[in-house]
Ligand code: ADP
């Protein structure tokens with residue numbers, strides 16, 4: 357049987373935006389010494405708006421570039437994709453149907469459109485392909501920039517802006533006050549990672565992180581004696597969520613992440629994690 361105190365705590369948690377999937381999660385919550393937050397959708401709103409979009413191909417207008425990108429992004433579940441599709445719709449562009457859509461894990465997407473191979477990729481992936489990024493693509497530190505390639509050739513870029521959630525700063529200060537190390541891991545580029553980390557006064561960050569690297573980051577921390585919690589939203593995050601001592605799936609994320617996690621953060625609100633740790637500690641004391 358579920359001890360009464362845990363049952364009560366579980367219902368209190370539900371009211372506070374936490375879905376507890378694993379009962380020992382409570383007991384473990386009070387042991388957390390380090391937490392790694394996902395950036396997009398947890399510390400930030402995950403609601404990307406297109407700030408700029410530009411064709412670098414002479415035979416293509418800016419709107420044509422956007423139309424090509426949105427046609428492919430329409431098949432992706434990434435928050436970046438939602439921003440690009442929304443922008444195309446607001447420009448009244450009609451989208452085409454891509455073939456062979458594929459995720460390039462942690463780096464972007466690709467598909468065939470009108471017989472051409474189109475890729476939309478991160479700055480890191482562009483570098484890997486040995487293509488130089490146009491200087492004007494990076495205007496400010498806090499924009500997420502993705503590059504559009506057609507048949508391996510750069511045809512343009514799209515800069516998007518997300519916003520830090522207003523609850524994040526307070527959540528992080530609360531966690532830090534409890535002596536917990538607060539870190540962030542993001543697949544986004546270094547500049548964006550640093551900007552968010554500086555603004556929120558994090559204890560550290562990892563940028564341009566591939567999904568398989570997230571698991572390694574956690575293992576390394578565990579090897580140093582840390583008891584690690586991690587938040588994640590994507591299918592990609594499942595191995596890292598499983599590796600973490602407390603895996604926390606973000607409510608707005610995919611089902612796979614939720615199924616792997618100990619806890620689901622229903623409202624994707626980082627403040628609820630601070631509450632979880634307080635509850636965990638209180639519950640444990642009551643059981644003693
Ligand atoms: P995160 O969850 O931190 O955003 P991801 O691994 O999901 O990390 O993505 C890492 C990077 O890969 C993104 O910042 C972006 O540059 C690129 N990327 C991923 N998915 C897409 C997409 N649908 N369209 C364009 N770029 C993408």
Ligand code: MG
Pocket residue numbers: 396543589590
């Ligand atoms: Mg992700």
